[in-house]
Amino acid sequence: MSAIKHSIYLASRSARRRELLRQIGIRHSVLLMRETLTRPADIDESPLPNEAPADYVYRVTHAKAEAGWLRLGQRNLPVKPVLAADTVVVLDGCILGKPRDPQHAKTMLGQLSGREHQVYSAIGLAFQQQIRLRLSVSMLRFREISQQEIDAYVAGGEIYDKAGAYAIQGKAAAFIIEMSGSYSGVVGLPLFETAQLLEETGIPVFCD
Numbered sequence: 141m142s143a144i145k146h147s148i149y150l151a152s153r154s155a156r157r158r159e160l161l162r163q164i165g166i167r168h169s170v171l172l173m174r175e176t177l178t179r180p181a182d183i184d185e186s187p188l189p190n191e192a193p194a195d196y197v198y199r200v201t202h203a204k205a206e207a208g209w210l211r212l213g214q215r216n217l218p219v220k221p222v223l224a225a226d227t228v229v230v231l232d233g234c235i236l237g238k239p240r241d242p243q244h245a246k247t248m249l250g251q252l253s254g255r256e257h258q259v260y261s262a263i264g265l266a267f268q269q270q271i272r273l274r275l276s277v278s279m280l281r282f283r284e285i286s287q288q289e290i291d292a293y294v295a296g297g298e299i300y301d302k303a304g305a306y307a308i309q310g311k312a313a314a315f316i317i318e319m320s321g322s323y324s325g326v327v328g329l330p331l332f333e334t335a336q337l338l339e340e341t342g343i344p345v346f347c348d
């Protein structure tokens with residue numbers, strides 16, 4: 141069956157997730173979830189007390205995928221699988237989400253300096269009353285970063301909308317001594333796991 145016949149919705153505002161999905165040739169349209177006026181599908185992304193990182197990303201991803209699926213019905217859109225994802229940085233078991241402001245970003249980068257941390261990226265695919273979830277966990281080690289470098293990095297503007305206040309796909313690559321796991325997972329959409337979920341749902345990544 142031709143790939144043209146298969147397409148999905150991506151329930152995400154992230155241009156990077158769109159780009160990653162394009163990389164493996166998956167036709168998709170973006171399902172915008174967070175209208176500024178009504179915000180009906182807005183999801184509470186605050187971690188619960190003592191919530192483990194894996195539980196957190198699974199919970200938020202499930203909520204994003206479910207909200208996307210419900211949105212199809214509300215808008216009478218054609219039924220297709222809905223893909224959603226969530227990414228956090230984890231340092232000493234604590235979740236670092238997106239920085240609130242430049243000062244918060246500086247604090248996060250200071251905490252990551254010279255240390256090892258993990259990036260947890262969950263994905264969820266909602267289709268026909270079922271939401272399948274997968275998790276990718278990567279390990280990264282940063283070199284020591286001076287205060288001057290942190291200030292310059294934050295002023296460069298890459299921090300916004302990035303878990304842990306850094307972008308591996310940007311200048312922060314120069315901080316990373318080593319990494320194991322999934323590069324695409326760190327950027328926000330683990331492609332190995334995404335391809336697995338799609339194939340399980342009948343959407344082949346490799347086809348004639």
Ligand SMILES: Cc1cn([C@H]2C[C@H](O)[C@@H](COP(=O)(O)OP(=O)(O)OP(=O)(O)O)O2)c(=O)[nH]c1=O
Nearest residue numbers: 152153154226227302303306307308326327328
């Ligand atoms: C660590 C890291 C994170 N990130 C990004 C991936 C995610 O988009 C973002 C974490 O925020 P998320 O809440 O996972 O996603 P989002 O709000 O950007 O988009 P959505 O609409 O799908 O909820 O951080 C990078 O781009 N590069 C990195 O190196």
